[in-house]
Structure formats: C-alpha cells, structure tokens
Amino acid sequence: MSFAWPWMLLGLLAVPALVAAYRRQQRMRQRRRVELEALGLVPLAGHGSAPGGPGRSRLQHLAPALVLAALTVLIVSLARPTATVAEPRREGTVMLAFDVSTSMAATDMAPTRLDAAKAAARTFVARQPSSIRIGVVAFGDSAVVSQQPTDDRLQVRAAIDRLTPQGGTAVGRGIVSSLSAIAGKPVEIGAEPGAGDDADIGYYSSAAIVLLSDGENTTDPDPQEVADLASAAGVKVYAIGVGSTRGTVLEVDGFQVSTALDEASLKRIAATTGGAYYAAADAASLAKVYGSIDLAWTARTREREVTSWFAAAAAVLLLLGAAVSVLRSGRVV
Template sequence: MTFVWPLALLALLVVPVLVVAYRGQERRRAAGRARLAAQGLVVPESSQPGRGRHVPAALMLAALTLLLLSLARPEATITEPHREGTVVLAFDVSTSMGAKDVTPTRLEAAKAAAASFVRRQPAGIRLGVVAFGDSAVVAQQPTDDRTMVLAAIDRLSPQGGTSLGQGIVAALGAIAGKPITVPQDDSGSLDGVDVGYYGSAVMVLLSDGENTTPPDPLAAADLASAAGVRVYPVGLGSPQGTVLQVDGFSISTALDEATLQQIAQRTDGQYRSATDAAALAKVYDSIHLAWTARSEKREVTSWFAAAAAVLLLAGAALSILRSGRVV
C-alpha cells in the first residue's frame, strides 16, 4: 500500500499519546474507586466486569486510527477482471450483398446488427472495420472511439466482386497494425506471409460466401489460425439464392455456406447464418472475448473512512449500552 500524502501519516503520532492518556485516566478512576470502595460507598472493583469495559474505547481508537490513515490518501493495487481484445468487422461489400433475400438487403441487415453490437461493447474492446470486394481496405483502424466505428459502417455500400481471402488478410493487417502483403498471382498461396500472434483478437466475417477472386479463402483462414485469431463467419442470404438486378442484368446469387463453415472450423470460430437483422444480432452474442486480470492502483480513502465510521458507531453503541453515555 502507498500513500498520496505520506507526510499526513505523522498525525498517527497522536494515537500512542491517546493510549497513554486513556491508561492514565483508567488508573485514576481505579484509584478513586478503590478509595470509595474502602468507605463502602461503591461496589468493589473485583465484582465489576474486566477487560470488556475497554472494548468501546478500543473500537473508537481504531476508528480514529483509520481516519488519520485516510488523511494520507492510501492507494492499493487492485486486480480487476476486464474484457479486452480487438474485434474487426469484415464486411463483404460486393454487388451480391445488395440482394434482398435478407430484409432490407444483406448488407443493410449486416450494418444494422453490427451497429447494435458496437454500441454494446465495453470500453476495453477495440473495434475496427474492413470492407472487401474484389480487393479490401481498412475502413477504420481498431479504436475505442465508437463514433468513428459507426461512421465507417454507415459509409459501406455494395459494388464489385468478392475476395474472401483479401478480406481476411486485410482484417489481420488491421489487427496487427501493419499492412500484410499478398502475393500478386493467381495461385492463392499465402506461404511465407508473416502476421504475428494475436490471441485476444476476433474477426467477424459478414458475407454471402461467394468467392470470385484470389487468394484462397481457406489459405487465408489458415493464416488467421496461425495468428491465433478466431473467425466468426456470418452467412447472409439463403442457400436457395435469389436474382439480383444490376444495370439491367440479372445476376443469380446464393449463400455459399460450405466455404464459410470451413473458415470457422479452421480458426476455431463459429459459423452462423442470418436470415434477418434479429437473427444476425444473436450471432454477436455468441462471441466470447477473453477475460484478463489487470492490476491497477486505486485510491481507497473511502474504504478507510467507511471502516472508521462502522467502528465508531459500534464503539459508541457499546459504550451507551454499558454506561449510558458515549464516553
């Protein structure tokens, strides 16, 4: 334990002085009682209660000691549990996310549920946003500023194709705080890519799972697994599919659950499908971030003052019960 104002501890010197004064007073009382007892005016001391009569005074002295300690503003190191970590919301913003088999659209439902999730997170959680189509971009680096995260989500709009691998890699880069270079070829290989280890991070991958562009999303999932990042894919759309009208063309699109399920399996995450915003909101409730113990120095003056008040009241109550007066 430490003290903000250690010099205030000098006030404790008054405690032994009070102890000596109390003992002196007790001796004088005992001597006076003995004289009166010899004259038959009071009951002899031997028939009176023993050390119990000192309890009220001891309690009040303890209360005074705690109050004097509180003047020095004591601090204690307290270990408290905190939910900590980083959550990156990776949004598929390809054209197919404009489909209306999820009300009002796949992307809008994802944005609404994600915004609700952001507002519920405790202060210890950092949130980031990644948008991916044919390529991927970090729309918002992980931050504890919820306003910036919500603004980044609100700006998202559907366009282009889908690269699940690019989305996962970009999200890993956001978690790592550095860009991750993906080989510029059609092999889909991510061999030799170094990310690091981030066991307290989670990625939520919101997509219909229709991958059209390298790298291989399963290779990207293996990269996330090696980095200790769990991926929670959220499937948006229906397996039966729907037809989307884009610039006068009819585009068939359906939910590819198999790919998203494999991504979850390889990263120790969980796959969930969401047919509407309400179902999607439940997905976020299944995300479990690690609890960590953090030691922080806190001023505990109020604790000392409260304990002193309890002791003072107890001492006063006992004194009144024994003698009819406080002191």
C-alpha cells in the first residue's frame, strides 16, 4: 500500500498522546472516587449496583477504544491510500467478418441480408464493454480488414456502415483476414489441400470471430481448412447463418440467380473451432445471437485509491463506539 499524501500520517502521532491522556484521566477519576468513598459519598467499590461495578466495568474502555480506532483509520484515509486491486473484466478481441457477396443483397431477410446483419452488429458493438476490441472484415471474392481491432466504437460503426454487397463469396479468406487482424501479422494459407496445416500464428484464446454469411462459398481456400487453423490458434468462430434455407431468387446483371443459406458448411466451421452456429431467421433473432458470445474473463491488477474504504471503516467504528457508550451510560459521550 502507498499513499498520495504520506505527510498526513504525521497525524498518527496524536494517537499515543490521546491514549496517554485517557489513561491519566482514568487514574484521576479513580483517585477521586477513592476519596469520595472515604467520605461515604459514593457506594464502596465492588458492589454490583455501583456505577463502576463488575457488571459494567467490562464495557468501560470499549467505547473509547472504538472511537480511538475510528480516529486512527480516519487519519490514514486523509493520506489518500492506494492499493493494488485485482479487477475482473471481460477482455479480448472480436472480429466481425461480413459476407458482402452479391447474394447478401437478397431480401429473404428484411430489408436485405446484409442490412439485417449490419443492424444487429451495431447493437452488438454498443453492448460491449470498453475492454473488448472490435474489428471488421469484409469478404467477397477477396477479403479486406475494413477496421483493425480497436476500442473506438465510432470507427467500428463507420466501418460497418460502409459495407456494400458485391462479387462472389470467399468464406475462407474472410476467416484468414480475421486471423491476421487478431495476430497482428499476415497469415498466409495456400489453395492446395493441407497448405495451412503447419501454419503457427500463435495462440489467442481470448479472441473470437463472428462470421456473418449465407455460407455459399465460391472460391478457395477451403473454409474447413482455415477453420482448422483457427482452432489451432484457439480462436472460436461463431457462424451466423444469414438468410433462409428455402432460398430466394436474386437478379444480378439481368440474370436470375438462386441463393439459399448453406447451414451445413457454417455448422462445420463452428464445430471445428469450438464455437457455435446460429440460424438467424430475421433481424430480431440475429440481434440475440451476439449476447451468447463468451469471451475470457481476466483479472487485471491496478493501483486504486481506497480512501473511501478507510473512511467507511472509520464511520462504522465510530457508530459502534457510540452504540456501546449509549448501552453503558445512556449517553453518547
């Protein structure tokens, strides 16, 4: 423990002086009592009915001791003590990986798949504590980190707002880019099967990827292989299936394109990493998904001023002293 104003501790020098003054007063009162007993003006010492009898003498010094203890603690509080306190808090990094392929413009979720995902993501961002760093990845034919992990919620919201649907779907690249942002370094994985088996990017158990996609992967790398890499790095992927399994028809450049939610692929990715899959049938259910993401709780130690703790303890001791005094003599002082 340390003190911001250690010179205030000089006030503790008054405590021994007060103890000495109290003992001197008690001796003077005892001598005076003996004198009055000799004159027959007070009952003889040792009678239970006497004010100073054995039945009440045990409480005689308790009230002053409590008051003196309260004064001591109060003086310590004036020195503004600080202590190292362990504070548990949720901590980690969450990457919001958005599928921005053309199929995310489908209207089987109102107003569109992408707009519903963006609305729910904004709700998620607003609910997270400041200790959670959030980043944004957009993936279509390729993937780009739209926002590096940050605790600046305005930047995250701006990155979400900029997302627009275009191109194909490279789910694997979206996960790879998310891992790169989490690791703080490029993560490379080839198109050939097994190309990422020996990749070692570190271990990040307090990080998670929220993958918002309809699951219709159209290009390499294989999302399942990338999920194996995320699992080895301790990063859980929470796959959010955006759209309906019934599917819908979308018009792209004058052509009719059929699109449907591929739940099987997203479930495999989530299961591989130890995350979870959620079918978001509409924007309301999608918003609820974010509350289930489980990040690590850590205990961070930091210096904290505990003046209020000492002041509260002094108040309790003072009240106890007053209560004992009332019980013993019928008055506070």
